[in-house]
Amino acid sequence: MAKRRRTFRGNTVPVIGLIRRNPISGMGARGLSLTSLAGMLCLWLAISSASASPPTNTEPCDRASTRTVLRSFIGASNGGSFEKLDALFAPEPDFQWYSAPAPGQRLGADAKRRDTLVPYFRRRHAAGDRLRLRTFDWNGKSAHWSNFGFVALRSKPQAGGWIRSESKGTAICDGGRPRLITISLGGRPLH
Numbered sequence: 689m690a691k692r693r694r695t696f697r698g699n700t701v702p703v704i705g706l707i708r709r710n711p712i713s714g715m716g717a718r719g720l721s722l723t724s725l726a727g728m729l730c731l732w733l734a735i736s737s738a739s740a741s742p743p744t745n746t747e748p749c750d751r752a753s754t755r756t757v758l759r760s761f762i763g764a765s766n767g768g769s770f771e772k773l774d775a776l777f778a779p780e781p782d783f784q785w786y787s788a789p790a791p792g793q794r795l796g797a798d799a800k801r802r803d804t805l806v807p808y809f810r811r812r813h814a815a816g817d818r819l820r821l822r823t824f825d826w827n828g829k830s831a832h833w834s835n836f837g838f839v840a841l842r843s844k845p846q847a848g849g850w851i852r853s854e855s856k857g858t859a860i861c862d863g864g865r866p867r868l869i870t871i872s873l874g875g876r877p878l879h
Contacts, residue, residue: 747832747860747861748829748830748831748832748833748834748859748860748861749829749833749834749859749860749861749866750829750834750861751826751834753834753859753861753866754826754834754836754859754866755824755826755836756866757776757859757866757867757868758821758824758836758838758857758859758868759821760772760776761773761776761868761871762819762820762821762840764776765809765812765813765817765818765819766813766818766819768810768813770806770809770810770813773805773806773809774805774806776867776868777802777805777867777868777869778860778862778867778868778869779802780802782860782862782867782869783802783805783869784800784858784869784870785799785800785870785871785872786799786805786808786868786870786871786872787799787871787872787873788872788873788875789873789874789875791815791817791844791845791846792808792811792812792815792817794808815845815846816843816845817842817843817845818842818843819840819841819842819843819853820840820841820850821838821839821840822838822839822840822841823838823839824836824837824838825837825838832860833858833859833860833869834858834859834860834861835856835857835858836856836857836858836859837854837855837856837857838855838856838857839852839853839854839855840853840855840873841853842873842875851875851876852875852876853873853874853875854874854875855871855872855873855874856870856871856872857870857871857872858870
């Protein structure tokens with residue numbers, strides 16, 4: 689592969705001809721500069737270093753166990769079974785986060801605090817927050833956990849109605865016992 693040179697912001701840089709013009713759309717780049725590749729590598733490193741660290745002494749769950757722990761979470765949450773909710777989430781340091789948009793927003797550093805999880809569920813249950821599972825999508829296993837997505841309807845306690853919550857999570861199996869390490873609820877109002 690012959691190296692070409694291009695001028696980018698007044699500097700001459702080599703271009704690697706890996707990306708070619710799309711024959712269907714006619715669009716595309718002639719190549720990636722080393723500067724672009726270095727920028728993408730830096731972005732990838734920043735994202736990957738900010739991701740969750742692997743759980744300790746655990747294994748990923750299969751599809752059935754993952755679905756069961758999600759259904760148990762929704763049932764315990766709706767029923768106000770706070771002791772059961774506490775047991776369904778992995779303890780520190782395996783727990784990573786539980787995040788939710790408004791109502792009952794729980795984001796950023798707050799979402800990562802395991803010690804505030806059960807009090808958060810108590811407040812949301814008292815406010816009338818409820819979930820209805822609509823779909824479950826098991827996305828497979830990684831080396832340490834299983835990944836899943838789900839769609840739930842989430843009640844809007846103060847305003848009435850429901851929010852469609854496109855959500856995701858991860859679960860681990862600790863000695864065959866499934867536990868949640870992350871859940872991120874999404875949401876948009878249904879009209």
